[in-house]
Amino acid sequence: MPEGHTLHRVAADLRRRFAGRVVESSSPQGRFAQGAARVDGRVLTDAEAWGKHVLVTFDGLDDVVHVHLGLFGGWAFADASDEVPPVVGQVRWRLRGPGGLADLRGPTACELLSPPQVDALLARLGPDPLRADADPDRAWQRISRSRASIATLLMDQAVVAGVGNVYRAEVLFRHQVPPDRAGRDIGRATWDAIWADLVVLMREGVRTGTIDTVRPEHDPEAMGRPPRDDDHGGEVYVYRRTGRPCHVCGTAVTTEVVGGRNLFWCPRCQSADRLTP
Structure with a gap:
């Protein structure tokens, strides 16, 4: 399973390629078809990593796309100057825009979450050493009593x-x-x-x-x-x-x-x- 630094790199790549731009969104595999359609044609506003989770937000939409790679998931990126690659394997979610293309394969989770669901997800996570807002004392309170x-x-x-x-x-x-x-x-x-x-x-x-x-x-x-x-x-x-x-x-x-x-x-x-x- 990818460690946290990998997901922060993914979030940074998504921001670099797509943030502030309209994206095309699809689910070639079909398992995220409804969610992909909801964000198709919207401006991607941000992508953040929280531990091993990535949250992607879009303009005009309260719901957030949540991705957790699990043991077998992975992202593949291509530049805008590259020829658009054919769909290979089980592509759960494809993003395409002026900054290039991103394919997501085999994640444990790729889903739309409402704001309360996002809050519940984040409440279950400990502090992330890669986030500026992390509080190591929260982890210490758990560790010191265990x-x-x-x-x-x-x-x-x-x-x-x-x-x-x-x-x-x-x-x-x-x-x-x-x-x-x-x-x-x-x-x-x-x-x-x-x-x-x-x-x-x-x-x-x-x-x-x-x-x-x-x-x-x-x-x-x-x-x-x-x-x-x-x-x-x-x-x-x-x-x-x-x-x-x-x-x-x-x-x-x-x-x-x-x-x-x-x-x-x-x-x-x-x-x-x-x-x-």
């Missing part, structure tokens, strides 16, 4: 919106936090440091389109090691490095399933006897 592990809590979109499996593993490693430590046993200073790090790392992800979490002293050139060869791209400490030596201590990275997803960590750098002030 018996659930910090690894579980970071993946709970009601606690922190936008963090996925890669950022979860990497930020816990960077702060040497045992992934099975209960939220209520995490100190406030540690949480503040984790949040601040997420803000920096995820903003960089928006800028580059990849997840890079390795500090300069541990990058391939500094360590004399080959770059990471993985279809996810980016340099990481533990994610999908099971059995390989930790870049910091040399201990083999381990993994287990937590919350239905593979969690990666270093049993030495993130040992259970480490304190989290």
Whole structure:
């Protein structure tokens, strides 16, 4: 499933191509035909990401198009100068305008929501590290009272919106936090440091389109090691490095399933006897 930085990049691309312009809207697949017809011929006014959700607004319409990609959804963009591509696969929603074209395939949700429904959706989400209006104290109030592990809590979109499996593993490693430590046993200073790090790392992800979490002293050139060869791209400490030596201590990275997803960590750098002030 795409992590939050990807959805913020999508929202920015939608704004760049279509904001302030009349768009053609259709649903070649037919599953969003009624909603697509409602926004066809309107001016797209904004596209915002909230965690892993994108909300698209149109002039003269109170309802908002809500998109959640889920595990299999994705956007494909084309420039206005490109030849209009034929519909390939199950295109749920196609937007076309002077700024180009956008095709949405395979989302978990592509729907029109009324303002009360939007409010209800946002009320279910925790703060998003990529949003200027995010309040990390909201997440802390949940974390500091929870018996659930910090690894579980970071993946709970009601606690922190936008963090996925890669950022979860990497930020816990960077702060040497045992992934099975209960939220209520995490100190406030540690949480503040984790949040601040997420803000920096995820903003960089928006800028580059990849997840890079390795500090300069541990990058391939500094360590004399080959770059990471993985279809996810980016340099990481533990994610999908099971059995390989930790870049910091040399201990083999381990993994287990937590919350239905593979969690990666270093049993030495993130040992259970480490304190989290």
